[in-house]
Structures are given as C-alpha cells and as structure tokens.
Amino acid sequence: MGFVKEFKEFAMRGNVIDLAVGVIIGGAFGKIVSSLVDDIITPAILTPALTAANLDNLADLKIPGTAIAYGNFLSQVISFLIVAIALFLIIKGVNSLKKKEEAAPTAPPAPSKEEVLLAEIRDLLKAKP
Template sequence: MGFLTEFKAFALKGNVIDLAIGVVIGAAFGKIVSSLVDDIITPAILTPALKAAKLSNLSQLVIPGTAIKYGNFLSQVIAFLIVAVALFLIIQAINKMQRKQPVAAVEVKATKEEMLLTEIRDLLAGQKK
C-alpha cells in the first residue's frame, strides 16, 4: 500500500474524526470560558479587589519592580478551573449514561449433543471415584 492510501485509512478512522471534532469543540469552549472569566467573573468578583489596588484591569496586577504579571496568571487559573469542572461534570454524565443495565438471564436450551456430552462427563467422573 502506498503512503497516501495508508494515510487515508488512518485519517478516516472514526477515532481520528472524533478527536478532530473534540478539538474544535474544545477550542470554541475555551473561548467561551475565556469570555466568561474576562467579561463576567473578573468584573463581578474581582472589581472590588482591583479598585482597592487602584487598578482597572486584571492584567495590571504585577509584582512591583518586576515584569511578572500575576493578574493574567490568575485569570488563566480561573479559566482552567472552570474548564476542569465542566469536563468533570460532562464525563460523570457520560459515565452514568453508559452504565450497563443488568441483563435479564436468558434461559439457553442445551442441544442434544451437549446433553449427551454432559452425561458422558458425569459418567466418567463417577468412574474415577
């Protein structure tokens, strides 16, 4: 098989396509979470702290005398925690849906050959005693 044929077989497998869809959805979800943190959580929760520090933006939080912007880091930590909790909840829901329901026992009738083999087995076991 040629390289292109093998690559086509690999790329069109269901798992690869599912992964690609997951990456695209994850990127969109990341943008939503970033917007949530930057536009809603930061202004609503951190505004009093920013006003107390006489700052207007979280990115202005820096360690004095350095270029370390820990405000941006805090924003990314909040975004990560939101994504982690959301994924945890999604995985929990998926696991609940995938739990197998107990299957009712189905009575299987033994064939004539199986019954004969069982009798032979029992007879041989009786002779060994």
C-alpha cells in the same frame, strides 16, 4: 499508492474523526470560558479587589518593583479551573450513563435443541414408575 491508502485508512478511522471534532469543540468551549472569565467573573468578583488595589484591569496586577504580571496568570488559572470542572461533570455524566447501560440485565440465552431434548428425556424418565 500504499502510503496514500494507508493514510486514508488512518484518517478515516472513527477515533481520528472524533478527536478532530473534540479539538474543534474544545477550542470553541475555551473561547466561551475565556469570555466568561474576562467579561463576567472578573468584573463581578474581582472588581472589588482591583478597586482596592487602584487598578482598572486584571492585567495590571503586578508584583511591585518587578515586571511580573500575575493578573493574566490568575485569569488563566480561573479559566482552567472552569474548563476542568466542566469536563469533570461531562465525563461523570457519560460514565453514569455507561454504568446504567452495563447494569441492564441481559436475558439468559435460550437453551439449545440438545438441552431441550435432554430435558424432555429426563422428564420422561422421571415420569416412569
């Protein structure tokens, strides 16, 4: 039973749950970026280059005389760059929010009873002639 209890404690930690959510959202975000590259960026930006090379598809880009197809590689590089930039902007935003929270000044702690009494005694001693 120790193993099951230990595994349950591990699986229910906040970090594991956060990681699972991050992986799921990351997978969905990856599909969105792939669609952006394949359906919007490639046709809009790379179509003139493909037309000049007499190609219809980015996957058809190959080094002449070889089986090296670099079109899909270019597509994946573009996808990676978009994901990296998006994550950078998200992390930058989160860090700026954390800095604002840290920059908020905290109120100094209230003096203890002893300090208040000592201050009163000091003031009384100063008031004596």
